[in-house]
Amino acid sequence: MASKRATLADVARLAGLSSTTASLILNGKPDTRFSADAHRRVHDAVAQLGYRPNMGARALRTDRSLTIGFISDVVATTRFASGLIRGALEQAEAAGHVVLVLETGGDASRESEAVGAVLDRQVDGIIFATMRARELFVPAVPDSTRVVMLNATSAQFGISVLPNEELGGRSAVDLLAEAGHVDGIALIGQNDEVEGDLFRSATVAHRVRGIRGELADLGLGLVAEESCWEWEPENGYRLTTELLSRRRDIRALLCMNDRLAFGAYQACQERGLVVGRDISVVSFDNDELAAYLRPGLTTIGLPHESMGRDAVRLLLSDAGPGERLVDMPIVRRSSIVDTHSNSSTALRARRRLLASAPEA
Secondary structure, three states: OOOOOOOEEEEEEEEOOOOOHHHHOOOOOOOOOHHHHHHHHHHHHHHHHOOOOOHHHHHHHHHOOOOEEEEEOOOOOOOOOOOHHHHHHHHHHHHEEEEEEEEOOOHHHHHHHHHHOOOHHHOEEEEEEEEEEEEEEOOOOOOOOOOEEEEEEEEOOEEEEOOOOHHHHHHHHHHHHHOOOOOOOEEEEEOHHOOOOEEEEHHHHHHHHHHHHHHHHHHOOOOOEOOOOOHHHHHHHHHHHHOOOOOOOOEEEOOOOHHHHHEEEEEEEHHHOOOOOOEEEEEEEEOOOOOOOOOOOOOEEOOOHHHHHHHHHOOOOEEEEEEEEEOOEEOOOOOOOOOOOOHHHHHHHHHHHHOOOEEE
């Protein structure tokens, strides 16, 4: 039979003090003027009895449960975005909170159930997270419950944490320009004319805007833009194979994500082109496999852990509505050919990189 859980009254009795005194000492109330001996006796009693505070009772008394609800689509069960949870857990622990993680698979009925479950547990706030950045329609939440959107936006809730995709797009272009690439650059995965009014997400639009804006600012252009809807390795392979069959002037591939770049590597290899020697490849996301390609893939990473930490900070603060944009780290490996150019374009790109995007 399980032993009876120790209570605050048990701690006070063993310490030879009143329950009020024991409570004040354990809660760290300032200026109580209890002796050092009283503090020692209470903490010794806690250790001897294995006392743990009743968090439910504390929540009723203080209107704070020290618990955060973390509701996601498939963040918890996918390798790619798990950093969002790791960052949130790390920051919550530092703030003395625990995180209740629920996953919905993107199912609307399960989302409503998840909201009900965390509200029943009197969480101090809710973080809604998505694996891929997008606008999210959230079930009804009481006005008194603070909400932060993580890697997502919502018309209902105005506080969100997102990667700074526009700056990330500019950084990718700068990496190529810094290495002296002023022509022969192809974009893999995106073509505005072909895709027309199709909408992927606001963050992808920002990434594309950054790419095109930096190209324009540096006086550069694209010699080809290859479109596909699904950014998967097979499409990166197909598009790059077709592109290299049509053109002999391709010197650099700017891939919209690492999975496209994986396929591009294979296509280059089949044509006898060595990435990092004969052709440059730069990409986005910093999928963990990017480090295992040979040569390693230079990429603009998604700052998932930093985003998770910022989401918890915002949730526990009094910050007003707005987007918190987290810089995307530059992960330099060996997939970009250094042409040793001293052109003004390369020098301008180098200065911009040094000023705006730290090396990771």
